[in-house]
Amino acid sequence: MRFVERARATSLHHDLPVRPSAAGTYVVQGVGGDEVQASAAAVLDAVNTTLSAPAVAGAESVTVTSATGIVVGRRYLLGGAQEVGGEWVTVREVSGTTITLARRLGIARASGATWQSTRVTLAIPAIATPARAYRAVYTYPGADDRASVAVPFDVTRWTPVSSLTVEDIRALDPQWSKRVPSSVWMPDIIDEAWDTICRRIAQKLPPGAMVGTVDLRTAHGYLVRALLAETAGQDTATTAYRDDMRERYSQELDGTLASLAHDAAQNGVASVRSGWFRSIPFVRG
Numbered sequence: 001m002r003f004v005e006r007a008r009a010t011s012l013h014h015d016l017p018v019r020p021s022a023a024g025t026y027v028v029q030g031v032g033g034d035e036v037q038a039s040a041a042a043v044l045d046a047v048n049t050t051l052s053a054p055a056v057a058g059a060e061s062v063t064v065t066s067a068t069g070i071v072v073g074r075r076y077l078l079g080g081a082q083e084v085g086g087e088w089v090t091v092r093e094v095s096g097t098t099i100t101l102a103r104r105l106g107i108a109r110a111s112g113a114t115w116q117s118t119r120v121t122l123a124i125p126a127i128a129t130p131a132r133a134y135r136a137v138y139t140y141p142g143a144d145d146r147a148s149v150a151v152p153f154d155v156t157r158w159t160p161v162s163s164l165t166v167e168d169i170r171a172l173d174p175q176w177s178k179r180v181p182s183s184v185w186m187p188d189i190i191d192e193a194w195d196t197i198c199r200r201i202a203q204k205l206p207p208g209a210m211v212g213t214v215d216l217r218t219a220h221g222y223l224v225r226a227l228l229a230e231t232a233g234q235d236t237a238t239t240a241y242r243d244d245m246r247e248r249y250s251q252e253l254d255g256t257l258a259s260l261a262h263d264a265a266q267n268g269v270a271s272v273r274s275g276w277f278r279s280i281p282f283v284r285g
Contacts, residue, residue, distance in 0.1 A: 001198040002153040003160075003207065004134070006266075009126045012136060014151045016118040018081040020044065026122050026138040031131050040123065042138060045069070047076065047117035052097065055109045061100045062089075064115050070094055073187055078105075079113045086114075090185050102185035127155045130208055130266035156208020157266040160201065162194055162220040169228075172221055176241070179232045186228075193223040197253065209264045210257065219256060222249035 004010055023044040028037035047069045055062045062078075070076070072091050079086035090102035099115075122136045132154045140146040166186045180186070197216060201207045222245050229242035261270040 001195060001202065001207065002151070004124055004127065004153050004155050005159055006130050006155050006157055007126050007128050010124050012122045012124055012151055012153060013119055014122065014136075014138065014149070015075055016120060016138070016140075016149060018146070019048065019077065019116040019118045020120075020140045020146075021144050022141045024120065024138055024140050026120075026136050028122075028124060028136050029134065030129075031133045036127060036134070037125050043121040043123075045117035045119040045121075047115070049115050051078075051109055051111055051113045051115060054111045055105055055113075057105055057108045059101075059105045061098055062105070062109070062115075064097050064099055067094055067097045067099065069117075070099065074117070074119070077114075077116045077118055079109055090188070092185075102188075103183045122151065124153070130155050130157045130206075132202075132206055154206070154208060156206070157263065157268075158208050158210055158214070160198065160207055160210060160214050160216055162197075162217050163215055164190060164194075164217045164220045164224065166190065168217070168221060169224055173225060176225065176228070179238075180228050181231055184228065184231050189227050190220075190224055193220055193227055196223060200253070201257070205262060205264055206266065208266055209262050210260050214256070214260060216253065216256065219249050219253035222246075222252055 002012060004012075023042045025039050026042050027035055027039050030036050049064050049066045049068075051062055052065045053063045064070070070091060072094060075088050075090050077086050078089050082088070085107070087106050089105070091099055092102045093100035120138060122138065124136065127134065134153050134155055136151045136153070138149045138151065140148070169186065169190075197220060198207055201210075226242050226245035226249060229238055229245060232238050263270045
């Protein structure tokens with residue numbers, strides 16, 4: 001989920017399924033489909049290079065013709081669109097024109113295979129009215145003959161955040177982090193966990209209804225460790241650890257959110273007893 005603070009202009013980044021032939025255009029629409037911003041030009045990331053040497057299946061690194069603009073942690077499309085045999089790769093390290101990958105190559109690639117960014121940046125104007133289901137609708141250039149892409153976002157008065165980092169996870173459980181397979185890219189797990197938290201919040205109330213800037217780092221850390229445990233095997237100890245982390249995540253998230261004031265209408269009028277309730281189990285003695 002994406003959040004835009006009300007009355008503040010910002011930019012959204014989106015990785016398209018294939019690199020367009022040119023930057024393309026977009027419009028910003030409100031909840032009812034009304035036009036918030038007229039058609040404007042998107043900004044297409046400049047990275048569009050090739051492999052300068054062949055790479056075998058399972059390779060941990062590749063060599064590109066030019067590494068200018070390639071960013072650690074970002075995804076790139078190697079070999080064209082997935083429907084024609086391409087694959088997404090994530091950059092772990094850049095050294096000269098040698099790119100170390102977060103995960104090994106799925107299939108062999110010939111010299112000259114395309115290495116492309118598909119990222120477009122969409123400028124979002126200041127929007128005064130908080131609401132869910134705004135969207136920026138991106139349109140490929142006509143010659144590309146591809147369907148438009150809707151990028152949804154919420155305009156919020158307040159925004160939930162997490163300050164969790166990869167180093168935090170390693171510090172929280174140093175021994176456990178050693179069991180994580182090398183093919184797991186930790187930032188992806190952190191992002192996946194955060195999306196899960198935001199979706200869970202959105203099931204009960206607008207994510208922007210929590211008064212103040214709420215840092216959900218602790219709950220986020222528990223969920224990341226639960227997801228990491230899913231990658232580390234199905235033995236009894238690992239399963240028990242995963243279940244424990246999920247239970248702690250649920251308790252921490254519910255406890256934190258139940259203690260907050262909420263402003264469901266996002267109009268500045270808050271209540272401490274609306275929006276989120278925590279169930280407490282009782283056992284007959």
